[in-house]
Amino acid sequence: MMVFLPFITALIxxxxxxNYWHQAKRRDTMTPHSPxxxxxxxxxxxxxxISLYCTLFSNGLNLSFTNALSTIFWLTVLIYWxxxxxxxxxxxxxxxxxxxxxxxxxxxxxxxxxxxxxxAQPLFIAHMVIAxxxxxxxxxxxxxxxxxxxxxxxxxxxxxWLGLADFPPLMTMDTLLFRVITLGFTLLTLTLxxxxxxSESLFxxxxxxxxxxIFTMLSWLIFAGLLFGRYxxxxxxxxxxxxxxxxxxxxxxxxxGSKFVLEILLHR
Numbered sequence: 124m125m126v127f128l129p130f131i132t133a134l135i136x137x138x139x140x141x142n143y144w145h146q147a148k149r150r151d152t153m154t155p156h157s158p159x160x161x162x163x164x165x166x167x168x169x170x171x172x173i174s175l176y177c178t179l180f181s182n183g184l185n186l187s188f189t190n191a192l193s194t195i196f197w198l199t200v201l202i203y204w205x206x207x208x209x210x211x212x213x214x215x216x217x218x219x220x221x222x223x224x225x226x227x228x229x230x231x232x233x234x235x236x237x238x239x240x241x242x243a244q245p246l247f248i249a250h251m252v253i254a255x256x257x258x259x260x261x262x263x264x265x266x267x268x269x270x271x272x273x274x275x276x277x278x279x280x281x282x283x284w285l286g287l288a289d290f291p292p293l294m295t296m297d298t299l300l301f302r303v304i305t306l307g308f309t310l311l312t313l314t315l316x317x318x319x320x321x322s323e324s325l326f327x328x329x330x331x332x333x334x335x336x337i338f339t340m341l342s343w344l345i346f347a348g349l350l351f352g353r354y355x356x357x358x359x360x361x362x363x364x365x366x367x368x369x370x371x372x373x374x375x376x377x378x379x380g381s382k383f384v385l386e387i388l389l390h391r
Contacts, residue, residue: 198259338377
């Protein structure tokens with residue numbers, strides 16, 4: 124049964140996304156709240172979580188490339204689900220659920236093993252939990268920023284690549300974006316700090332300027348600049364979206380880029 128969990132999860136995510144998309148494209152107004160849609164996503168989250176637990180903690184902590192991506196998108200869907208319960212922003216399903224379904228299947232089709240010898244260290248566990256939460260929040264922020272672009276184009280009566288009518292008000296979306304970025308930036312700061320402490324504690328050396336660390340710090344600087352611009356100059360709209368996506372791309376290059384090269388290309 125456990126073997127089929129990723130496929131069932133991907134089917135649930137895809138079904139929920141396709142059904143929402145079909146309903147939203149038939150309306151010119153906000154899509155009414157469908158309780159069963161939220162329950163369907165919740166069921167997918169539970170099955171996804173069980174699948175991740177069995178894969179991550181089999182004979183140690185297996186934090187491989189595909190497992191890490193699946194974990195990040197499990198957190199992203201969880202953040203969306205909690206946000207939707209409070210605000211009923213169903214349009215985020217169109218961007219959150221399809222990539223989550225893809226990475227669940229990728230985890231099943233491309234099983235990788237990358238066991239960490241220091242996984243039992245409390246400091247490392249704290250570092251990884253904080254890092255994953257930061258990546259999940261900032262992934263959600265990037266997808267939300269793309270949704271804002273589509274909503275802005277529709278507001279100006281331009282054709283949208285997303286083609287949905289179900290958008291919250293732009294000011295409300297802007298407020299949520301900066302709330303998520305503020306929390307994600309705080310956790311990213313703690314990730315860098317705990318990473319330094321972790322390096323000093325286990326390896327008796329300060330954090331090195333590796334590819335991963337350099338791109339993470341550049342991403343941190345971009346998000347710091349965005350929050351400063353918001354506070355000092357009131358940045359919003361396309362300015363905020365551009366900075367958000369730039370910071371997210373650097374974060375992707377920092378984490379998934381390095382893991383992809385080491386595990387998939389170099390098999391280390």
